[in-house]
Amino acid sequence: MRxxxxxxxxxxxxxxxEHWLHSKGYEISCSRMYAGDPLPALDEFDVLIIMGGPMSANDEAQLPWLHSEKAFIRAALTADKVILGICLGAQLIAASLGQAVYPNREREIGWFPVRGSTHQNGAAFHFPPRLPVLHWHGETFDLPHGAVLLASSEVCRNQAFQLGRSVIGLQFHLEANRQLLDQFVTAEAASLVPSEWVQSAEHILQVDDSTLASTTDLLDRLLHYLTEGK
Known part of the structure; x- marks a missing residue:
């Protein structure tokens, strides 16, 4: 699998x-959009993962490659690829399907709980009733048509959604480990002006091991769900 x-x-x-993909024997390739890397042909991969980023999905004037990326995501959706979008990645899935991306009523940065939807379809992936996860966003989006809402937080309704059997978008970061946390707080230090929904770098880095283990376990289950039978 690729x-x-x-x-x-x-x-x-x-x-x-990356740890999960290696453990399952996947070949891994990457397009660094910020560096001008080319996008692959659709027959060159089975699973597409769309990562986060500090830019907006609306920044096409400043970052013209966003236009090409959205067209590529639409093509991957049409080709029935397994797709996971994270933070900006979830917003790009929504934007590629014609939905609006816009400022959330609060910036949400740090460890805050999401709650699994109590009204989700029985066939959809199920989130736990409550789990602290890493947030790092100032924008939100309208759900794509036909999407199932999977999770929400106190200040952002559309935290996770599912399209069909093989596409999930997450507004938050289940992939976070301690190395990634260090990189986030260093690169985005200017964003960390503490408020009710923005935690300090110290607070973010002091997350306990059990919370990281819980988010990793949920990520493992989600990736297994998406790729099961593929």
Whole structure:
């Protein structure tokens, strides 16, 4: 099996996703969108992972490659690829399907809980009733038509969604490990002006091992769900 990921910033790599892919024997390739790497042909991968990034999905004037990336994501959706979008990646899935991306009512940065939807389809992936996860976003999006809402937080309704059997978008970062946390707080230090929904770098880095283990376990289950039978 072959996994390809779209990277939008040097500091936002695969994190724990890479560990899972290696453990399952995947070949891994990457397009560094910020560096001008080419996009692959659709027959060159089975799983597409769209990472986060500090830019907006609306920044096509400043970053023309976003237009090409959205067209590529639409083509991958039409080709029925397994797709996981994370933070900006989830927003790009929504934008590629014609949905709006816009500022959330609060910037949400740090470890805050998401709650699994109590009204989700029985066939969809199930999130736990409550789990602290890493957030790092200032924007949100409208759900794509036909999407199932999987999880919400107190200040952002559309935290996770599913399209069909093989596409999931997450507004948050289940892939976070301690190395990724260090990279985030260093690269995005200017964003960390503490407020009710923005934690300090110290607070973010002091997350306990059990929380990281819980988010990694959920990521493992989600990736298994997406790739099962593929």
């Amino acid at each position: 996994a390809h990921y779209l990277q939008h910033a040097e500091f936002e790599g695969l994190g724990m996703i």
